[in-house]
Amino acid sequence: MPQRLKQEVRERLIAAAAAVFAEQGFEKAKLADVAERAGTSPSNIYKYFADKEALFHEVVTPSLAGKLLRLLRARVRELRSIGNWLTADARGSEPARALLSFWIEQRFAVLILLRGADGTRFAHVRGLMVREMTRLASRYMIDTQGEAALSPLMCFMLERTFTRTIDTIADTLGAHEDAPSIQVAIDLFWRYQLAGLQSLMAPANL
Structure with missing residues (x-):
């Protein structure tokens, strides 16, 4: 039987x-x-x-990984249309809210994609996220300040900044299980990160 x-x-x-x-x-x-x-x-x-x-x-599917990347791109692209980046946290930004909600709802899968996918078909996702954020940030700088703004040193700093971003998100999701704690922690991180990014990347007249 x-x-x-x-x-x-x-x-x-x-x-x-x-x-x-x-x-x-x-x-x-x-x-x-x-x-x-x-x-x-x-x-x-x-x-x-x-x-x-x-x-x-x-646990981890192509559609889930694809959605993470789409939400991330929308989040970074939004900065092009915002004058004061300090308002682009989950309270003032729909793309930020959507990305944060996805991190919370899919906490384990996102953690795996950010730091636990080596040896799988998704091992490239972490690096792809860093490259995408660096690419979109670089495009923004070129469009707003010209090619000269994107020096090799600036490229290095952007890549390292976004690598640390991925590490901080993963550490936050790994350290906290409940949605309120994750929300508060990410809000604190975004407050710090957005101020730094605006100072680093935005044209002087913003």
């Missing part, structure tokens, strides 16, 4: 895997840890998923 698989067990395994992958990263995560978190045996996982990679792809 064929074995009947339970949807509740499958969902519990996916939830446990999301937490373990977010904490340890794909490469270091063990199915034994997932099974322990889910309250079942490692052998039971193979009744539902072929291997660790198959389980990972239930």
Whole structure:
């Protein structure tokens, strides 16, 4: 008689895997840890998923990664139309609110994409996010100040700034589980970051 698989067990395994992958990263995560978190045996996982990679792809999907990048681009592009960047936090910016809501709703998956996807098809996403933010910021500087504003040193500073941005977002999502704490922490970070970016990038007459 064929074995009947339970949807509740499958969902519990996916939830446990999301937490373990977010904490340890794909490469270091063990199915034994997932099974322990889910309250079942490692052998039971193979009744539902072929291997660790198959389980990972239930947690992180191409559509989810694509949405993260689209929201991020909208957030950075918005700065072109805002005079005072200090108003571009979640209270004053719809793209900022949408991005923050996505980070909160998909906390584990975002954490994985930001620092735990090595060894998977999504390993490039972190670097792509840094490059996209740097590219859009560079385009803004060229459009508002001319090619001369984008010196090699400025390019270096933008790349390092946005790399640290990714690290700070990941650290925040990793350190806080509840939405209010994440919102407050990100608000504090944006207050600091936006002031610095405006000082660094914006034309002197803004």
